[in-house]
Amino acid sequence: MIGSSLSLEWAPSPSEPYAVSAGYLGGQLMRVSLGSGRPRPSRREPPIRPLWSGWGARLGEDRALRYLLLAPTVLLLLAFTLYPYLYALRISFYAFQYGRPTVFIGLTNYERMLADQTFWQSMARTLLFSLVVVLVELVLGLVLALLANREIRFRGAIRTALMQPMVLAPVVVAIVWRLLYNQESGLLNYILDNILHLGRASWLGDPKLAFLSIVILDVWQWTPFMFLVLLAGLQSIPVELYEAAHVDGATGLQVLGYITLPLLNPTILVGLLVRTVDALRMFDQVFLLTQGGPGTTTEFISLFLYKTAFKFSQMGYASALLLVLFVVTIVIALFYIRLLGRSGTVER
Amino acid sequence: MSASKKNDISRRDFLRLSVVAAGGSLLATQCRPASPTAPPAVATQSAAPSAPAAKAKVVIAAGADASTEPMRDMINSGMAEQALGFPVEWVELPYTTLYEKLVQVGSSKGSDFDLYMMDDPWVPQFAGGGFLMNMTKMGYTPGPGFIEKTLDLGWWPPKTGPRVPGIGADVQPELYVLPIIGDCQIFFYRKDLLEEAGIAPPETWDDIIQIGEKLAKPEQGLYLLAARGVRGNPVVTEWFPYLYSHGGEIFDEKWNITFHQQAGIDALQLFVDLLKWEPPGVATYDSDEQGACYLQGNCITNIEWTGWISQAENPEKSKVVGLTGWTTTPKKVRSASQIGNWVMGIGAGSKNPDGALKFLDWFLRDDVQIELAKRKGVPVKQAPYQDKDLQAQFPWLPTILHALENSVWRPRTPEWPKVEDILGLHLNMALTGQEGVQEALNNAAKEATDYLKSVGYYS
Numbered sequence: 126m127i128g129s130s131l132s133l134e135w136a137p138s139p140s141e142p143y144a145v146s147a148g149y150l151g152g153q154l155m156r157v158s159l160g161s162g163r164p165r166p167s168r169r170e171p172p173i174r175p176l177w178s179g180w181g182a183r184l185g186e187d188r189a190l191r192y193l194l195l196a197p198t199v200l201l202l203l204a205f206t207l208y209p210y211l212y213a214l215r216i217s218f219y220a221f222q223y224g225r226p227t228v229f230i231g232l233t234n235y236e237r238m239l240a241d242q243t244f245w246q247s248m249a250r251t252l253l254f255s256l257v258v259v260l261v262e263l264v265l266g267l268v269l270a271l272l273a274n275r276e277i278r279f280r281g282a283i284r285t286a287l288m289q290p291m292v293l294a295p296v297v298v299a300i301v302w303r304l305l306y307n308q309e310s311g312l313l314n315y316i317l318d319n320i321l322h323l324g325r326a327s328w329l330g331d332p333k334l335a336f337l338s339i340v341i342l343d344v345w346q347w348t349p350f351m352f353l354v355l356l357a358g359l360q361s362i363p364v365e366l367y368e369a370a371h372v373d374g375a376t377g378l379q380v381l382g383y384i385t386l387p388l389l390n391p392t393i394l395v396g397l398l399v400r401t402v403d404a405l406r407m408f409d410q411v412f413l414l415t416q417g418g419p420g421t422t423t424e425f426i427s428l429f430l431y432k433t434a435f436k437f438s439q440m441g442y443a444s445a446l447l448l449v450l451f452v453v454t455i456v457i458a459l460f461y462i463r464l465l466g467r468s469g470t471v472e473r
Numbered sequence: 474m475s476a477s478k479k480n481d482i483s484r485r486d487f488l489r490l491s492v493v494a495a496g497g498s499l500l501a502t503q504c505r506p507a508s509p510t511a512p513p514a515v516a517t518q519s520a521a522p523s524a525p526a527a528k529a530k531v532v533i534a535a536g537a538d539a540s541t542e543p544m545r546d547m548i549n550s551g552m553a554e555q556a557l558g559f560p561v562e563w564v565e566l567p568y569t570t571l572y573e574k575l576v577q578v579g580s581s582k583g584s585d586f587d588l589y590m591m592d593d594p595w596v597p598q599f600a601g602g603g604f605l606m607n608m609t610k611m612g613y614t615p616g617p618g619f620i621e622k623t624l625d626l627g628w629w630p631p632k633t634g635p636r637v638p639g640i641g642a643d644v645q646p647e648l649y650v651l652p653i654i655g656d657c658q659i660f661f662y663r664k665d666l667l668e669e670a671g672i673a674p675p676e677t678w679d680d681i682i683q684i685g686e687k688l689a690k691p692e693q694g695l696y697l698l699a700a701r702g703v704r705g706n707p708v709v710t711e712w713f714p715y716l717y718s719h720g721g722e723i724f725d726e727k728w729n730i731t732f733h734q735q736a737g738i739d740a741l742q743l744f745v746d747l748l749k750w751e752p753p754g755v756a757t758y759d760s761d762e763q764g765a766c767y768l769q770g771n772c773i774t775n776i777e778w779t780g781w782i783s784q785a786e787n788p789e790k791s792k793v794v795g796l797t798g799w800t801t802t803p804k805k806v807r808s809a810s811q812i813g814n815w816v817m818g819i820g821a822g823s824k825n826p827d828g829a830l831k832f833l834d835w836f837l838r839d840d841v842q843i844e845l846a847k848r849k850g851v852p853v854k855q856a857p858y859q860d861k862d863l864q865a866q867f868p869w870l871p872t873i874l875h876a877l878e879n880s881v882w883r884p885r886t887p888e889w890p891k892v893e894d895i896l897g898l899h900l901n902m903a904l905t906g907q908e909g910v911q912e913a914l915n916n917a918a919k920e921a922t923d924y925l926k927s928v929g930y931y932s
Contacts, residue, residue: 222887222928223580223602226639237927307762308754309694309771330702330754332905418704419756419905421898435573437891438598 210451213444221441234445244446246421247429248453254336254425255404258343259397265344266351266396271385273352274359284356291349299413302342303329306414329415335422342410347403351396358392359385391465398461405454426450530560531828533817534575534586537565540656540780541590541815543850544836552844556835559828568592579604582822587829591650593626593814594883594890597637600629600649601887605818606826609647613830618839620877623652623814623853631885635726638929650818651833652853654780657880658714658810659872661767661785662774664798678718678743678803681774688773689750697750698774699766703759704901709893710811712900714776714802715740717809717881723892724884728930730921732896733914739805741910745903756904768792776802778813779876782869783849799872801879812880814853846870888928892921 217235220228238244273284290298305312306328314325328338362385370380386393408427411417417424417432430450434443533548535541545563547553553561564586566574572595578585579599591599599605608627615624628646630636636644662675662684670688675681685697701707716722721736731737748755752766764781766772768791777785788794802810819829835841839856846857847866851873857863858874883889899917902908908916925931 223576223598223604308757309752325753327754327757330756330905332907415757416703416705416707418898418901420704420902420907432894435576436894438576438887439891 210448213447216441217444217448219441221439221444223438223440230441234442237442238445238449243421243424243429244426247424247426250336250421250424251405251407251426254340254343254407255401258340258347258404259400261340261344262348262351262400263393263397265348266355267389267393269348269352270355270359271381273356287352288349290346291353293346295346295409296413298342298346299410302338302345302410303414306338330419332419332422335415335419339407339411339414339423342414343404343407347400351400354392354396354399355389358389361392362388394461394465398458398465401457401461402454405450405457528559529825529828530562531587531825531832532562532564532585533588533590533832534571534578535563535565535590536571536592536815537567538780538815539784540654540778540851541565542780542783543845543848544654546848547841547844552841553832553835556841557828557831561832575599575604578822579820582820584820584822584824586820587823587825588817588832589820590653590815590817593650593652593812593816596626596629596650596816596818597885597889598887599818601637604821605649606821606823607647608649608651608819608830611819611826611830613648615648615651616837618854618856619652619837620655620853620855620858620874622812622877622880622882623655626812626814626816626882627651627818629885634885635724635728637886637888638932650816651837652814653817653836654815655851655853655873655877656779656814657812657873657876658710658776658802659779659869659876660774660800660802661777661781662798662800663770663793663796665796666773667798674798674800675774675803676800676808678805681747681803684773685747685750691750691752694771696752696766696772697747698776699752699758699763699772700744700747700755700776700904701758701760701763702756702901702904705894705897707759707897708900708904709897710813711776712740712744713811713881713883714809715744717811718803718805718807719743720806723896728886728925730918733911733918737914738911741900741903741914744900745910748904756901776810779851779869779873782851786849799869801872801876807879808876809879809881810876812877812882888925888930891924895920895924 218229218231220230220233269287273280273287277283304310308314308325308327308330311328313328317323318325326334329335366384366388367380370384375383406427407425408431411423411425411428412431415423417428426446427450430443430446433439433446535545545565548561548563571590572592575586575589575591575595576598577583579589580602582604589599589605615627625632627648627650629649630640630644630646632646636642660675664674666688667674667684672684672687673680675684681697689695689697701711716732716737719736719740721734721740722731725731752758752771755762760778763775764777764784767775767777767781768784770792782799785791785797786794801808817833819826819833823829837854839854842852842854843857843860843863846852846860846863849867852858855874858870864870884892886892896917899908899913899920903910903913922931
């Protein structure tokens with residue numbers, strides 16, 4: 126039984142936080158590194174010497190210099206990331222609208238947000254959208270990665286082709302899909318009507334279909350990202366584990382369940398983290414395809430925020446919305462990072 | 474603790490230093506003029522602009538639009554530079570980007586652009602927000618010969634109509650912008666098809682329904698018209714001539730919502746009823762799809778902006794060259810289209826306001842306006858419209874003049890974009906069947922009223 130001969134256990138130690146006890150092979154417990162698939166050098170090995178020597182090497186060891194070298198980047202980050210958020214925090218306490226006197230109103234913008242149905246609906250819609258697209262992209266990306274990881278003909282060409290949607294600008298993708306979805310002359314309706322004889326669908330105009338249409342577009346564009354990340358993860362799994370499983374007579378499903386998925390787990394979480402944060406700020410495609418319509422069926426929080434800030438010029442309220450969205454994103458990111466920590470890829 | 478360790482900066486020290494640095498930069502920026510407490514309700518531009526830069530160029534932030542193309546071509550051909558003696562640079566941006574960029578530059582009194590090209594409903598925000606120089610205080614008086622409706626767009630507070638809270642009747646209107654392109658809605662129709670069927674050019678909504686009954690064949694891809702039905706500004710703009718032609722209005726003189734009254738209900742019912750002769754999916758149509766329907770010969774009529782004339786007569790873009798007739802938008806109790814002029818004002822941070830004013834003065838000369846009309850542009854002065862030769866050469870000119878003189882501007886309040894968004898949402902829901910006609914208008918009226926109350930109206 127594979128279960129008795131092959132087990133997975135993560136036992137981080139200060140010296141080897143990435144090490145995973147991954148299998149029973151020939152009576153010896155084998156340890157692998159998730160990062161490169163190669164064992165990490167032990168601390169007893171001599172340190173790698175820098176290419177330079179003399180006073181430069183001494184300086185290189187100086188912690189002050191390290192911080193000094195980091196300082197420009199950190200200061201730039203503070204200026205362009207922290208400062209805007211602090212400024213937004215300040216504005217969120219004001220009724221700040223061009224063309225009207227600016228007045229300090231305390232927490233009124235936040236109170237208004239709590240009572241604003243549009244805010245709650247667009248936030249719920251955004252979370253639902255993120256959940257759906259990320260899960261579909263994960264499943265499709267995993268299937269494609271498993272297929273592309275095999276020794277098949279034209280593997281390089283297939284991988285390149287699969288990645289094409291991801292390298293296109295979202296605006297270009299939106300314009301192309303707007304043509305594809307066109308009720309009169311779009312390719313999708315041509316296939317539905319002329320080939321499958323199912324009639325034409327109002328992809329973007331039907332309240333029941335518009336949300337799905339945006340999901341399809343997003344899945345088309347971003348499944349390749351998930352595919353790429355998972356493929357890289359698959360290739361870092363040592364082939365010896367599969368050989369051991371093969372020797373032990375494991376079935377394909379058992380290999381998937383006991384080796385591939387557990388070892389791919391950290392990679393999956395990284396993919397989920399990146400895509401969830403990305404999906405939360407979905408904007409370009411909706412802006413170009415539906416403007417949030419029909420009705421409010423595709424009005425996501427980023428579009429609502431954009432309109433509040435740049436169309437209605439309510440900078441104070443928009444800043445409050447921005448900060449809440451920021452907090453939601455941070456909470457979701459922390460959730461994933463916590464899971465990653467549990468799965469052993471992040472030092473805690 | 475070792476000696477070397479003692480001299481190190483700890484991680485905590487480093488973070489502490491960073492926060493101090495960030496706090497310092499934050500404090501420093503509080504002295505900026507663009508702090509939240511800065512913008513006044515009404516601009517108080519000082520009397521005279523700074524010293525003129527004789528040969529300094531004038532930079533125009535312009536909208537990328539079919540209606541602005543003739544003006545762009547005139548400037549890029551060097552006409553302006555030749556006449557004025559200094560270069561004029563045309564920086565073209567898509568509509569939405571233009572608005573965002575101008576808000577950004579205007580609110581910080583940036584000097585990126587000397588002249589702002591704006592859609593006329595932006596005037597309350599831009600003039601009221603202090604983004605523009607006050608032309609009255611610069612000593613500028615517009616000359617004669619303007620189409621009055623177009624020039625009226627340039628004053629803040631507006632010369633007629635209700636005023637926003639905080640601006641009393643005693644505040645004198647002052648000039649902030651000048652009209653540049655006299656864009657407004659007119660009605661396009663296929664004169665070849667109508668003549669063939671023995672139908673006279675349409676004047677009323679009943680005529681339009683008659684054309685629908687006799688000529689439209691949706692099952693064969695020939696439609697009566699195509700509405701811009703996508704939510705927000707497009708669907709409101711499209712519905713505007715329906716509402717006003719039925720005698721309705723958006724607001725009364727006290728900013729009370731009136732679009733949900735009987736005239737509005739009749740107008741929206743008609744708007745929805747015409748869907749049976751329109752392409753499926755117009756609830757997602759914006760101007761590109763709407764224009765394409767007409768240019769490809771699939772729509773018999775359309776409410777279009779004057780900028781589309783040059784497109785309809787361009788053989789590279791249109792299958793209906795020479796087949797179009799033009800008239801004013803259909804009437805019920807009156808014909809009233811929406812005016813949507815491009816206007817131009819001088820940026821508050823302009824380094825060359827004198828040059829900018831000279832450019833405006835030049836572009837609004839009668840002879841230059843005639844040249845604009847010859848390039849299928851839409852002038853804002855009377856001279857080109859009165860020219861008999863031009864009328865013969867460009868048969869749409871009398872229609873445009875009539876439409877401009879009877880047009881209606883959008884409400885003069887910085888809150889209009891929000892009210893428009895609310896109304897646009899519910900009009901779109903009526904088009905897609907998510908709400909009934911009366912329900913949609915009542916919901917929009919309630920939400921808009923609640924919103925206006927929350928920002929100080931009606932108190």
